[in-house]
Amino acid sequence: MKSTDIKISPSILSADFAKMGEEIVSLEKAGADMIHCDVMDGIFVPNLSFGMKMVSDIRKRTRLLLDVHLMIVHPERYVERFAEAGADFITVHYEACRENLAEVLSLIKSCGVKCGCAINPDCDPNNIKDIIPFCDMVLVMGVFPGFGGQTFIRSALDSLRIVRAEIEKSGRNILLEIDGGVTTENCAEIKAAGADVLVSGSTVFKSPDRLGVIRELREKR
Ligand code: DX5
Ligand code: ZN
DSSP: OOGGGOEEEEBGGGSOGGGHHHHHHHHHHTTOSEEEEEEEBSSSSSOBOOOHHHHHHHHTTOOSEEEEEEESSSGGGTHHHHHHHTOSEEEEEGGGOTTTHHHHHHHHHHTTOEEEEEEOTTSOGGGGTTTGGGOSEEEEESSOTTOSSOOOOTHHHHHHHHHHHHHHHHTSOOEEEEESSOOTTTHHHHHHTTOOEEEESHHHHTOSOHHHHHHHHHHOO
């Protein structure tokens, strides 16, 4: 994978919510490819974040791709509204829609939005094997979802390798995103395991040099 093919998607969960407009401008200047929007409902995960109002307000400020990660139960109830808000990608969890995953992904596509399927670190990627060819993106969690700033769970590297092999088998252009615990220390092995979209919350936001960190995440081998 060439470093130009690697996309960096900073998670605004670690941003200052009271200065979100400035944060978005700063991420653009620092070379971010996407803005990762973590939506939490306090049920699927033990935390609350924000909803479609945040996504639509960010949409007015940037042309970067909006990468919306729904950590919510019954995501189908909100897909249309996140699409209207301006999401480019909407990712739902396998764990939140085991019964109707294919339908939810179709619903996302029918709204003209790219669809993603996320799996937790303890999920066997073979559970989503049949659905991978229908996804535009597969998201492998590097931590249990709910909070930024956690330590990367190394078994996610195995999940990345398995999903990467399935993507190659499908022959389709499907992005493989890693989310949670990504740092400048572990980004090289994460990319070697097959990830081409790196989400980064605390690593980007705690750095005084966002441009340098984003470049390092993208280019480090
Ligand atoms: C976790 C979220 C992640 C998280 C990433 O529930 O889905 O996007 O904010 O943050 P870091 O990079 O700090 O682990
Ligand atoms: Zn996320």
